[in-house]
Amino acid sequence: MCFSATASFTAGTVLLAMGSVAARRASQAQRHRDLPFALIPVLFGIQQLLEGALWLTFPDKAPCLNVALTQSYSVFSQVLRPIYVPVAVLLMETVPWRRKLLVGVALAGTAAGLFLLYYLLRLRVVAQVSGQHIVYIFPHFHVLAASGLYLLSTCASPLLSSQRAVWLFGVVATVSFIAAYTVYTTWFISVWCFFAAILSGIVLLHFPRHRAARESTEL
Template identity: 50%
Template sequence: MCFSATASLAAGTFLLGFGVMTLHMAKRRHELAYAAIPLLFALQQLTEGVVWLTFGPGLEPLNTAAAQLYSFFSHVLWPVYVPAAVWLLEDEPPRRRALGATAAAGLAVGLYLLYTLLADGIVARPTGQHIEYDARHLYIPVVMALYLLATTGSLLLSSHRGVQLFGVLAFAASVVAYLFYARWFISVWCFLAAVLSMAVALHLAQRRLPPPALKP
């Protein structure tokens, strides 16, 4: 199986420990939100593990609750959280203004998708060895464009190379997920992004390196 309960639970468990490590790597308060990204992905992947395990008779209420919690991460949290976390890291005023715009876009998309989740709910189905989430509102072109702007564009706008690298990897993963797993885009992209969130440690490690010594 390409993706499964085992894959989700294993990724979530690993990222739980990795996320604790990145939180300890953050030495300044404004770094904490960015450092917490792997930990939040860990919770999301563990939640999808529960979704996998509750496809069965009598488990429908638990499956629905787990699918809704997972979709809160994928639809609402990430477009709001990511640009805000990157904005907190940024020191350059022009980039902060641009990041403020992406944060506003992310907030708008997140609130819209929260409304659709509350109004319509979410249905998760195991199809083709993946989980399909019935989320037609996310695929509206303007919604998807603003979602990508908030979640990957904000990373690319950062002045920090480690953050930019995470943005490049996350955007590339979205393209791969859409081209090869369009029906299961949400599940596959979130899984890939969760694994790639280990790049968060690169920025925190680079920031802690001492500046190179000046040559005489």
């Protein structure tokens, strides 16, 4: 993440373990529609491992690898996240009116993700170390509409869920977004991705070792 390769590698390893546990519990409970949500820590874990490897390419140790890792990290943070998160939440939802809202949010997230992907393919993102953090320098394509749809899909979609753990995930994602933007504006992307990654461990709350009645977990 924004501090060191060690921090990113450690976070990535822990998240992969958490996601594996959540996925196994979802499979054991035969709750296959919940599996994409269970795998969220795995996706964040891979993203953190990419950033850990990126740290090792500074300063100018492996320029080509630096470019490849920067682009890969950007695809995870800018494209996959706004598309994947609302779809994962939608698949779990059973309340009709919430599902309708989530369909709209998922479409919005997909639009934002594809818009950002288009520019990622056209223009190269540059990663630099600044003040003991990694800063990602994007071409100026973060228009207000795309940014709004990105925030809606990544933070608001879990808040629409009837599942308490999913809703809590949305709350902490939103709070971490605000905190990272307020305190670490320059390094916002790296810092928020790290915070959100660590907090994705909340996913495990939705898959306890001994599953209680489903009704007790709904809002």
